[in-house]
Amino acid sequence: MQTEVDLLVLPEEKLRQKGIVLPEPPKPIGTYLPAVRSGNILFVSGMIPKIAGQPSSPKGKVGRDLTSQEGYDAARLCVLNALAAAKMELGGLDRISRVVKVVGYVASAEGFADQPLVINGASDLLVDVFGEKGKHARVSVGVAELPGNVPVEVEVTFEIKGSETGADIEADHVQENLLKEAEQKTSARRRSRGPYRKAAV
Amino acid sequence: MQTEVDLLVLPEEKLRQKGIVLPEPPKPIGTYLPAVRSGNILFVSGMIPKIAGQPSSPKGKVGRDLTSQEGYDAARLCVLNALAAAKMELGGLDRISRVVKVVGYVASAEGFADQPLVINGASDLLVDVFGEKGKHARVSVGVAELPGNVPVEVEVTFEIKGSETGADIEADHVQENLLKEAEQKTSARRRSRGPYRKAAV
């Protein structure tokens, strides 16, 4: 249940509340970048469910080697990588004004048709972290093969807060201060929560 | 044949001329949205050829379960859904200044290589409705599987008229008035046309 106060909680505080620690952003294997900013849009590279030092997602095709639920968990891991890449590029997730688009590619066994259930793993985490601003346009398709035989690849596009003008920067600071206040109040109020269960990512 | 007057006809009037009634915008099954606006770009979610209360497209793969022509018709249905989503988000299609991009995913049987013929069903409808402004950059690929075993999924990106400044809004109003005048003249001139044949959507 999302309360009005929740909407004011900063994304990184949301992650802390849920016990989620962002991984190291994945290193590109080629002459490309984890994320590129153009104007107010941050284009993040397609991310796979592979996180150094964490148990990987099973490999293969959803509907044959993985269940939809395992695919959902893998899509969630992809978004953790996308958030890590965005944070590295921007300095902090609080620079994000909204999630714009998600394209989810599901390596699909013949006849598997529940790609949306799999990509909900990406969408749900984004909404967990950004609230209403986490909702996005979405494309879900079933592809033949994915790099390294992973079951899911997710591309996330973010909108970032404008800071071209002094006025914008000032407005951002005011907003950030308001948010920090709200955050402190929330922190004081909220009861402690259990640790983040890795298997449920 | 497109005349100069046609170019001035508003998109929604074009739909009426062709007897096309936009469907209810499809409801997302997940924590995402039918369309998201960022700046002057409207990102519409991937749309499938399923319209409530209308005969659905056949399911399966093009080149095995559907002909290219049936795929073409399905791609057209996808765009109707995209237009419905855009209209819901913007209030009216007249806010669209141009179509920017179409990505067409065709569920393809082994060896099927005519994805462009299928996605022409999307492109042709957009040009029917928006004229020259309906032409777009395009990507057509053949995927393994699609949600609910539909044969085609289409993602459309629109550019919308800027309205950040009073000057822009004023210019829009002047243009709209000009367009309405042109429209009235066109309506007066044009002969009545037959009803829109559903099967040909």
Add this chain to the structure above:
Amino acid sequence: MQTEVDLLVLPEEKLRQKGIVLPEPPKPIGTYLPAVRSGNILFVSGMIPKIAGQPSSPKGKVGRDLTSQEGYDAARLCVLNALAAAKMELGGLDRISRVVKVVGYVASAEGFADQPLVINGASDLLVDVFGEKGKHARVSVGVAELPGNVPVEVEVTFEIKGSETGADIEADHVQENLLKEAEQKTSARRRSRGPYRKAAV
């Protein structure tokens, strides 16, 4: 090895240095365009490795009908077409301020998982031509089928230099003059290079 002076060399001069002649931009087979500009973004249509008057890439699926290296070469050809389309739309590649995104679709045999190695053919050429500004966000996936049974399709998105205001245009001119000076110095210094080997494209 990239020197500081190299970074100042204009993209079209870089192509000349490498003996690369851009092909005729491919003609769309349908009611779409090779490239569409919206704001500062240039969206180029998905390009295939087919260039009039040049030996085509082998057809089929990478991992069965083509090796990864042949796929790499095909991805490079796709980017040549994308550059040709961008040049036609913009008048010259020097209007490009950076490469924003590459989406690479690899027609993949069952079990083929080296899509990134194939799409490196696209990424490497972009970095060859644009230097650091050629690095981009990237998505690589393995699809079932592609138009005309080509092995690779590549979609490139560019950022173009803003020229909405007089100040921007002036700044561009200053920069162009600086670049031309640097170019002349480079031309004088560099030793002649061998002709561009077609097979290595």
